[in-house]
Amino acid sequence: MDVLALETASMLSSGGGAEGQERELVERARSGDQEAFGELVRRHRAKALGLAGSLTKDVYLAEDIVQEALIRAFLHLGTLTDSNRFIPWLHRIVRNQAYMKLRRGGPHGKERPFVCFMSQSGLPADSGRNEQAVDWSDIDCILFHLTDHAADEARNGQNPEQYLLRQEVLQSIHMLIRCLNKRERDIFEARFFGELPPAEIADLFDTTTANVYNTLSRSRVKLQKERIRISISLYVQRRASLGLPRRRILTPPLI
Template identity: 30%
Template sequence: MSKEAELIEAALQGDKEAFGQLVRTHQDRLFAAMLQVTRSAEEAEDVVQDAFVRAYLKLDTFQRNSRFFTWLYRIAFNSALSRRRRKRVTMSLDQTREVTGNEPIDNVDSPDERMLRGERVLSIQVALDQLSDEHRTILVLREMENHPYEDIAEILEISIGTVRSRLSRARTQLRLTLEGMQQ
């Protein structure tokens, strides 16, 4: 039995410290993932906190045939989507700059190279914002978070074939959007 499986079993038996260890193990990765989905550090923190509360309350529903992080990610992702549906506020350019401004500075690059990279990142963020939720989500999961197709299928509750076709359409749409922005 893996260390994580032992922690899950202990948490199911009421050991709050075991669940606390699961939180500490996954909170940074989950926050980074939700930051990509929500594009707001404050919103990502709220989503992650909500996800851990829900996970604690529903831990007995966790199917041990999947990975704990995948299950936890799905809870957080659903929470983020619910919040987005309630808000339906489009992100301003200033908020995009906030997100891209938190990237580490690579001292090897010249100022011109950093500026160009920043412009590319900003262009991609703006283009991603123009995509449908379906296309943006699948691109973020695969291209930014490097999830395997199987995990994406489980998170989105779709088949692997659907993941592949949506990803292909999303990449095409992103490319067309970026090309349209350059003209």
């Protein structure tokens, strides 16, 4: 792993010239500016890919890892306290992703959805692979489906960056999680993105395991409602794009 440390160090030292601009981009991205995040992705994707590639020795797996890492980075940008630390932070995410992939059996494990195997939810690794089989009442599968969808788009599309940032997918995850309050969100993210078992989360947040379960359960209900709300908005947009009637109000009935 010494090689890795060296590579990381070399990457960290590069890009010092445009530091101020870089920090500004991170700040903008943190406040939800998708364009700024897109610019960050364009700047750092190649290096992140290089890092992931050196770790896995597999170009396709590296691609997957970077996509997943970027999704995570996007989701967690708000938790980054020092905008100067963006690059090392992103690379740490890439490394974590890569180690997890490798633990799962290297290139052959690349089809594994990160949310499912990280959540320790007991879901079989292949659950939800099929679009029709997505269980929308199970948040693990929803998150898996969304990220998987994003990864597919990125893999198959002409312009991976653009597809990676496809607003409807990323925004869905983002909006889903936004409906939670700060504490629920922290606990939820610790569970689903931070791969922690509830007992450890309880320690981390200085609460009981029962409380963590309650929070998770409440969060799931909120996410379920939010998911429905989002899908209704998309449904209404779709009707509009198909030119279907927007409004029809009959005479109120006499009942």
